[in-house]
Amino acid sequence: MSCQLIATEVSFAYERDKCVLNGVEATxxxxxxxxxxxPNGSGKSTFLRILAGLLHPDAGSVHLNDRALRSYSGxxxxxxxxxxxxxxxxxxxxxxxxxxxxxxxxxxxxxGSLSAQDVAVASRALVQTQTDALRHxxxxxxxxGERQRVLLASILAQEPRLLLLDEPTSALDIxxxxxxxxxxxxxxxxGYGIALVTHDLNLAARFCDRVVLLGATHCIxxxxxxxxxxxxxxxxxxxxxxxxxGQHPFAPAPFVMATLPEGDGS
Amino acid sequence: xxxxxxxxxxxxxxxxxxxxxxxxIGTENxxxxxxxxxxxAGRPVAxxxxxxxxxxxxxxxxxxxxxxxxxxxxxxxxxxALLRNPLATPYTLGIASAGAFGAWIAFILSDAGWFVSGVLxxxxxxxxxxxxxxxxxxxxxxxxARKEHSSPAVLLLAGVTxxxxxxxxxxxxxxxxxxxxxxxxxxxxxxxxxxxxxxxxWTLTLGVAPCALVxxxxxxxxxxxxxxxxxxxxxxxxxxxxxILTFSVGSLMTAxxxxxxxxxxxxxxxxPHAVRALTGPRHYLLLALSLVAGGGFLCFCDIIARxxxxxxxxxxxxxxxxxxxxxxxxxxxxxxxxxxx
Numbered sequence: 001m002s003c004q005l006i007a008t009e010v011s012f013a014y015e016r017d018k019c020v021l022n023g024v025e026a027t028x029x030x031x032x033x034x035x036x037x038x039p040n041g042s043g044k045s046t047f048l049r050i051l052a053g054l055l056h057p058d059a060g061s062v063h064l065n066d067r068a069l070r071s072y073s074g075x076x077x078x079x080x081x082x083x084x085x086x087x088x089x090x091x092x093x094x095x096x097x098x099x100x101x102x103x104x105x106x107x108x109x110x111x112g113s114l115s116a117q118d119v120a121v122a123s124r125a126l127v128q129t130q131t132d133a134l135r136h137x138x139x140x141x142x143x144x145g146e147r148q149r150v151l152l153a154s155i156l157a158q159e160p161r162l163l164l165l166d167e168p169t170s171a172l173d174i175x176x177x178x179x180x181x182x183x184x185x186x187x188x189x190x191g192y193g194i195a196l197v198t199h200d201l202n203l204a205a206r207f208c209d210r211v212v213l214l215g216a217t218h219c220i221x222x223x224x225x226x227x228x229x230x231x232x233x234x235x236x237x238x239x240x241x242x243x244x245x246g247q248h249p250f251a252p253a254p255f256v257m258a259t260l261p262e263g264d265g266s
Numbered sequence: 267x268x269x270x271x272x273x274x275x276x277x278x279x280x281x282x283x284x285x286x287x288x289x290x291i292g293t294e295n296x297x298x299x300x301x302x303x304x305x306x307a308g309r310p311v312a313x314x315x316x317x318x319x320x321x322x323x324x325x326x327x328x329x330x331x332x333x334x335x336x337x338x339x340x341x342x343x344x345x346x347a348l349l350r351n352p353l354a355t356p357y358t359l360g361i362a363s364a365g366a367f368g369a370w371i372a373f374i375l376s377d378a379g380w381f382v383s384g385v386l387x388x389x390x391x392x393x394x395x396x397x398x399x400x401x402x403x404x405x406x407x408x409x410x411a412r413k414e415h416s417s418p419a420v421l422l423l424a425g426v427t428x429x430x431x432x433x434x435x436x437x438x439x440x441x442x443x444x445x446x447x448x449x450x451x452x453x454x455x456x457x458x459x460x461x462x463x464x465x466x467x468w469t470l471t472l473g474v475a476p477c478a479l480v481x482x483x484x485x486x487x488x489x490x491x492x493x494x495x496x497x498x499x500x501x502x503x504x505x506x507x508x509x510i511l512t513f514s515v516g517s518l519m520t521a522x523x524x525x526x527x528x529x530x531x532x533x534x535x536x537x538p539h540a541v542r543a544l545t546g547p548r549h550y551l552l553l554a555l556s557l558v559a560g561g562g563f564l565c566f567c568d569i570i571a572r573x574x575x576x577x578x579x580x581x582x583x584x585x586x587x588x589x590x591x592x593x594x595x596x597x598x599x600x601x602x603x604x605x606x607x
Contacts, residue, residue: 091493094546155497
């Protein structure tokens with residue numbers, strides 16, 4: 001059975017009269033990677049939280065498999081949708097395996113003891129993210145790239161269908177960025193649906209099947225295939241500055257560059 | 267996993283041993299043989315000095331120490347997770363100071379001839395201590411409450427400020443009180459499990475047992491919250507509800523304990539840390555063993571207070587005298603990497 005998360009006409013404000021999202025729509029489908037992009041303050045992260053069920057829209061609706069997301073209990077929702085926030089600062093240090101086992105919470109018994117199945121699922125998540133060798137390491141001692149893969153393992157241990165990731169590559173160097181994105185593509189081939197917020201338009205262009213472009217006015221500027229959305233005119237409209245798009249030097253994807261206000265001669 | 271379980275079992279045995287020791291050791295040691303003999307012979311408690319001391323003095327006192335210590339240690343472990351802060355204790359949010367302030371007001375009022383008998387047979391000092399501690403908790407939460415969930419930092423700041431206000435209240439009452447009353451007031455501040463009869467034990471049992479069960483049941487959620495509040499929310503933990511529940515139940519339990527045995531310090535800080543060194547940061551084992559170790563530790567301190575130190579040394583002094591150096595030793599020996607905060 002396919003899994004679908006549909007947001008319709010979603011509006012949201014943290015404070016009265018300070019609109020963060022205005023009639024935003026998106027469909028997150030299993031087996032595809034959706035990038036949510038847009039300028040700072042356009043409401044991308046808020047939109048992701050609404051899709052994850054952590055915030056409730058003031059107007060509009062979010063449906064998971066034709067049922068209102070709000071009608072799901074927290075654990076029930078978490079068995080379909082996993083959410084990974086941008087930054088994690090643990091109060092105390094756990095081993096990598098313990099971190100991954102935390103992901104079993106939506107499936108665990110009232111007293112939270114781990115079953116043999118929980119351990120098996122957690123071990124599989126470690127293998128899926130190539131972090132098996134780290135399982136006895138202290139989570140606090142990991143490098144940024146390792147940390148991100150372990151966190152991915154911990155949300156995979158939830159056995160969700162959809163992964164909602166807030167800037168999963170923002171703290172990583174260029175090599176680890178591509179590595180994580182390749183891992184996400186791989187998971188997508190395994191049937192997971194992925195939505196990620198990112199500032200890196202070129203990563204979105206190269207690794208996403210669909211791109212949702214939010215503008216500074218908190219509305220959707222465009223939604224579609226990367227080559228249709230990541231165009232000079234649309235990006236310039238969304239970001240309010242001149243943005244030029246060419247062809248990626250060696251991948252079949254658009255290549256985005258911002259230009260200086262007075263033009264940089266390129 | 268194995269050494270952790272072994273340590274847990276050893277800790278349990280040590281606490282049970284402390285409980286038994288607390289029954290027989292005292293100003294007059296009780297011979298277990300005599301107790302069994304007289305019990306078998308069916309002698310009435312009133313006719314047997316050994317049985318009388320055991321049932322009328324040692325047992326209620328030991329139970330009070332076990333329950334009070336257990337509750338304070340558990341509350342400490344919960345508050346450290348709730349506030350995401352290794353320095354947190356059950357008293358961090360001002361409960362002890364507010365309770366003490368309430369107790370002092372009760373002293374002054376009873377001197378003025380009011381509420382001498384207390385309410386429903388509960389001494390007025392206890393009633394006032396509880397009411398003031400409860401009011402402190404409510405105020406702190408209302409100050410820190412936000413739409414989605416409360417920031418631990420705001421809770422902490424509000425609690426510390428309320429504690430300071432209560433302390434200045436104590437200073438004011440001290441200043442206004444008759445000098446000869448200061449001794450009794452100070453004595454209350456130092457805490458004590460020298461309870462009379464079983465009524466305080468019942469108060470403690472009814473206060474600690476249900477609260478402890480509720481708090482233990484939150485262990486898995488506290489693990490999630492300690493790792494990351496947002497990640498936990500994504501996994502279906504209702505963070506706001508978790509905060510309200512652990513905060514109010516932990517505070518209620520602490521307020522009841524403080525009202526009965528006084529603001530006995532240090533247990534809520536040191537016991538969870540010492541246990542964490544043994545069990546690691548997962549809360550199921552940590553909270554359950556803090557409960558056990560807290561009770562055992564307060565019994566141990568009580569034995570020291572009445573047998574080794576002169577007279578009836580207030581237990582609050584002993585907990586710090588013993589706990590302080592031990593805690594410093596733990597700090598020196600271990601790299602405190604458990605806390606990244």
